[in-house]
Amino acid sequence: MELEAIPGVGAKTAAALRELDDPVATVESGDVAAIARAPGVNEARAARIARGAIRRRHGDDGRVLATDRAREVYREAIDLLRERTVTGYAAKRLETFYPSASASRIGEAQSFVESAVERDPDPAVREALAGVEPLTDPPTVRVRDRCLATADAETLARAESAVPELSVETVEDARDVSELARSYATVIVLDEAFAGLDVEGDVHVRPNALDEPAETVPERLLAFFAANRERLEAAAAVHGAAGLSRAADLDRLRDALARLDDDGTVVGDEELERLTAAVDDLDAAVSTAESVADDRLREAIRERDVTIEGTDFLSLVEQGARVDSLLDRELADEYDEAIDRAREHLADALRLEPEEAELADRVFGGDPSFPVEHDESAVSRLRTELSAARDRRAARLKAELASDLGDLREPVEELVRDALELDVELAVARFARDFDCVMPEVVAPDSSDSGFRIEGGRSPLLDVGFEDVEPIDYAVSGATLLSGVNSGGKTSTLDLVALVVVLAQMGMPVPAESATVERFEEVHYYAKSQGTLDAGAFEATLRDFGDLVEGADGRLVLVDELESITEPGASAKIIAGILEALDEQDATGVFVSHLAREIRDAADFEVAVDGIEAAGLVDGELRVNRSPRKGHLARSTPELIVEKLAGDRDTDFYGDLLEKF
Numbered sequence: 189m190e191l192e193a194i195p196g197v198g199a200k201t202a203a204a205l206r207e208l209d210d211p212v213a214t215v216e217s218g219d220v221a222a223i224a225r226a227p228g229v230n231e232a233r234a235a236r237i238a239r240g241a242i243r244r245r246h247g248d249d250g251r252v253l254a255t256d257r258a259r260e261v262y263r264e265a266i267d268l269l270r271e272r273t274v275t276g277y278a279a280k281r282l283e284t285f286y287p288s289a290s291a292s293r294i295g296e297a298q299s300f301v302e303s304a305v306e307r308d309p310d311p312a313v314r315e316a317l318a319g320v321e322p323l324t325d326p327p328t329v330r331v332r333d334r335c336l337a338t339a340d341a342e343t344l345a346r347a348e349s350a351v352p353e354l355s356v357e358t359v360e361d362a363r364d365v366s367e368l369a370r371s372y373a374t375v376i377v378l379d380e381a382f383a384g385l386d387v388e389g390d391v392h393v394r395p396n397a398l399d400e401p402a403e404t405v406p407e408r409l410l411a412f413f414a415a416n417r418e419r420l421e422a423a424a425a426v427h428g429a430a431g432l433s434r435a436a437d438l439d440r441l442r443d444a445l446a447r448l449d450d451d452g453t454v455v456g457d458e459e460l461e462r463l464t465a466a467v468d469d470l471d472a473a474v475s476t477a478e479s480v481a482d483d484r485l486r487e488a489i490r491e492r493d494v495t496i497e498g499t500d501f502l503s504l505v506e507q508g509a510r511v512d513s514l515l516d517r518e519l520a521d522e523y524d525e526a527i528d529r530a531r532e533h534l535a536d537a538l539r540l541e542p543e544e545a546e547l548a549d550r551v552f553g554g555d556p557s558f559p560v561e562h563d564e565s566a567v568s569r570l571r572t573e574l575s576a577a578r579d580r581r582a583a584r585l586k587a588e589l590a591s592d593l594g595d596l597r598e599p600v601e602e603l604v605r606d607a608l609e610l611d612v613e614l615a616v617a618r619f620a621r622d623f624d625c626v627m628p629e630v631v632a633p634d635s636s637d638s639g640f641r642i643e644g645g646r647s648p649l650l651d652v653g654f655e656d657v658e659p660i661d662y663a664v665s666g667a668t669l670l671s672g673v674n675s676g677g678k679t680s681t682l683d684l685v686a687l688v689v690v691l692a693q694m695g696m697p698v699p700a701e702s703a704t705v706e707r708f709e710e711v712h713y714y715a716k717s718q719g720t721l722d723a724g725a726f727e728a729t730l731r732d733f734g735d736l737v738e739g740a741d742g743r744l745v746l747v748d749e750l751e752s753i754t755e756p757g758a759s760a761k762i763i764a765g766i767l768e769a770l771d772e773q774d775a776t777g778v779f780v781s782h783l784a785r786e787i788r789d790a791a792d793f794e795v796a797v798d799g800i801e802a803a804g805l806v807d808g809e810l811r812v813n814r815s816p817r818k819g820h821l822a823r824s825t826p827e828l829i830v831e832k833l834a835g836d837r838d839t840d841f842y843g844d845l846l847e848k849f
């Protein structure tokens with residue numbers, strides 16, 4: 189598949205997506221976080237790309253949401269779902285669900301949702317989810333003690349891009365390699381031609397080094413796991429709490445993470461800790477060892493009577509106060525003992541192994557002196573040895589840990605993805621529970637069940653608590669007027685119908701006891717306009733409706749009090765005309781209007797009228813039956829009030845007035 193074939197993906201985005209490991213599979217997976225790893229692609233854009241890929245897969249180029257209000261209802265639906273997510277990933281991933289007119293897309297989404305609603309939204313899982321985030325790629329670590337070497341320009345370019353962590357050096361012959369071995373602890377030669385090379389230092393000829401990055405730069409894997417430690421631990425906790433089938437061996441993962449420090453180094457190895465401490469403490473230990481020897485000598489000298497011959501005395505005075513020869517001659521045993529003490533201290537303090545202790549012994553024991561002096565070159569040799577042993581040990585441990593982690597690299601991707609996907613499923617499950625939802629039946633436009641039928645529908649978008657929402661039954665097939673008292677719930681009914689249809693075509697459950705919805709090609713929902721329109725706006729609105737009645741089949745048209753756009757007489761005629769046109773096209777329409785009677789009179793066909801009825805006024809309050817009654821023109825609020833007055837007052841005026849309705 190060409191990436192550019194995805195709706196909304198241009199050449200620039202396609203180029204960014206090609207930076208991903210497997211661009212097509214990633215885009216098709218719908219994994220918003222993985223798509224967002226492409227440079228310059230944020231999660232919102234990734235969600236749009238994933239949606240575009242879904243559309244392409246289902247040949248779904250329709251736009252169900254045809255008006256601003258329809259788009260608003262979709263946003264409100266998405267927000268209700270998003271509010272129930274824990275992770276940012278799930279919130280974005282939910283955006284890949286959109287109302288579709290494609291049966292296969294709706295079916296695909298429904299099968300995801302059907303298993304999602306079976307999930308148990310356990311609070312412990314939600315708590316664990318709080319720490320889960322998509323895995324991140326840490327910045328490239330520079331490794332300075334190792335280099336790659338090649339004689340070939342092409343290999344050099346390949347190495348530089350495959351292993352940006354290491355310097356890549358050009359070499360022509362063994363001498364060049366040997367020179368590199370003096371500057372780097374390890375040299376990896378990439379050319380077969382150097383096989384059998386015999387130079388001093390840690391030099392390896394590994395022509396396949398670029399294909400085995402875990403071995404060549406274990407630091408890369410270690411940095412990845414160190415940077416993602418908390419996410420991985422959280423994902424492992426989610427799997428534990430939710431009892432998900434595991435992609436990765438969690439015990440192995442925990443064990444490997446415990447051996448890794450946040451800076452990508454290996455912890456918990458006693459030998460490495462010993463060597464590291466020995467290098468760090470070397471200078472301090474040498475100086476303490478000197479003091480130990482000095483103290484020992486001082487004590488010995490204090491306790492001894494030293495007889496000094498005249499010539500010696502003379503030479504002492506003439507040479508300055510050099511007592512070394514005296515030490516050598518008179519206190520040889522004591523001096524040796526002091527030196528032994530110093531050596532012992534050094535070996536103990538640095539916890540040296542026997543062969544290291546041999547090197548350490550050379551630090552003391554030169555010409556006798558007081559105070560005792562150490563041999564700086566021996567210290568430096570010891571330091572070099574200990575540092576090299578430390579680095580060798582660290583490199584071996586890194587390589588071992590990287591090899592353990594290498595096996596987990598793929599599984600942890602899945603581990604985290606499964607945890608994040610679980611959050612998406614749990615959000616859907618909570619939505620379904622919170623709003624007593626049911627899976628709707630979405631039927632083909634030409635089925636006998638065209639239009640919509642909702643039973644026990646309760647809108648979560650109302651301005652009252654969900655528990656106070658009264659259930660509504662409403663079914664429409666064809667174009668219908670919806671009449672009713674003020675504040676009877678007409679607008680709320682349109683909102684409910686729009687929400688149920690949008691959710692159903694997203695493949696989501698709907699807040700009703702049961703619902704059957706036609707698979708509409710387009711949903712046109714027009715909210716009530718705020719007051720009369722000026723001539724220009726009125727003309728524009730009429731044009732909209734002109735386009736609407738000319739448009740495709742399979743539309744749902746919901747219109748709230750269109751009469752408010754102009755004077756009542758003209759409005760009734762316009763609405764009647766629109767209804768006629770829609771009726772001829774077998775569109776489904778609900779037009780809320782207070783002018784139902786006038787529209788019916790102005791129409792050339794038998795307009796269906798439903799009504800939200802008031803059972804009457806009780807203490808000035810409307811008692812309303814919220815479910816529209818089919819084929820019934822509801823009485824208006826003014827009519828109800830006149831009727832009440834006609835009953836209450838002993839005058840003909842209200843009775844006469846009532847007859848005019």
Ligand SMILES: Nc1ncnc2c1ncn2[C@@H]1O[C@H](COP(=O)(O)OP(=O)(O)OP(=O)(O)O)[C@@H](O)[C@H]1O
Nearest residue numbers: 651652656657658673674675676677678679680814
């Ligand atoms: N199903 C319902 N359950 C509970 N309360 C409802 C329901 N439907 C509507 N209401 C309440 O009635 C109020 C008015 O509803 P709505 O605006 O839908 O009425 P309307 O018939 O469109 O009014 P108007 O004729 O003034 O435009 C809502 O704000 C809500 O508080």
